[in-house]
Amino acid sequence: MGLEKFDPALAVHDLIQDLKWSVELRAEFAANEAAVLDCYPLRQDERRAIETRNFLALYDMGLHPYLGGQLARLIFGNEAGKGATVAVNKLVESLQGKGSVA
């Protein structure tokens, strides 16, 4: 699973980049994820995949894998050897066939 399905038009790319660039948005995302998602023109299936932590579905839609890895860290944790490892394992679990890892 590489870049062959990449679709740069997906709004989820902007969501992920904004989250990593803004402490305030990350706090808001943690407190009220739905309100943050409302701010982005996400497709229905795109939003559903984010909500259910279905990275496999997002990649099938065209999410860039590098940002997929960052979305996993934004959700599951970002600290070396701790949350970041959980994030990698959850991501791999989803991509290797499980789909939703909520």
Next chain:
Amino acid sequence: MAEIVFAAGAPHAPGLIGLLEAAPADVKDIVVSTYRNLASAMVSAKADVLIVFANDHLANSRIRAYPDFLIGMANEHRGPFEWFKPWIGCEDYTVKGAPEIAAALFNGMTRRGIRMFAQTENLKFDDNISVPVQLTRLAELGIPMVPVLQNCTVPPIPDQHRCYAVGEALGDFIRNDLPADMRVALLGSGGLSHEPGGARYYFIDEAFDRWFLDLVASGDHATLLKELTLEKMEAAGSGGTSELLSWVVVLGAIGSKPGKNFGYTVHRDFKCGVGAVLWDMDANLPKRRAA
């Protein structure tokens, strides 16, 4: 005529800092000695400035407005960017910039038909710049840096031929535009095999890594340009291994030179093959670039 006095390629996996302490001793030894050797070589070369090419990792620009090359023109470079700090596990650093050289680079590459972008604000650095800066202790060495963040992962990706041509223009710029007697160091930061964000996140292609290290150390650029295709790098780790294109820029700048590495190691938690090459800038090999 300015001179390239140091040229190297080295990986920048975040685990090389944040997960280093927990790594086996033999792995740790290779990581530490590799970057210590690179730092020592940079000092011995009496470099006046270090130009680093490294994958931007989508850290600075929107995915739909993505530059292939982005030069950092700041007076000083501070990192890592806040969100990446716990992920890398590194302390804050400040490295001297070289805004006049950065501006000359931007203008020089533009005149040579190479579209680059440049930014005077501090760029957002993740592991791309933070790992080599911290592991070589660049701030303590006092060598100013010009970072050039590169598109190694957003299609269409400038391939090995394009990156080599960019490197040739870079070499011409250094030799002809920079002040006489200036001593320039070049680092390609990235690789080896890895697949960040992919289904094979833990995959490391040891056979590919060893092939690559031997090839770039041989100085055989004709074979390199023929065989280091995007397809081959994707197979060795999608979206990550292609960071080796930063090494290709450096190779284009220096031409055929033999190199040496300081050992190769694989550690699953790093999620990336680890090995670096330092090229011998005093050697003169016959030109073996593909026609």
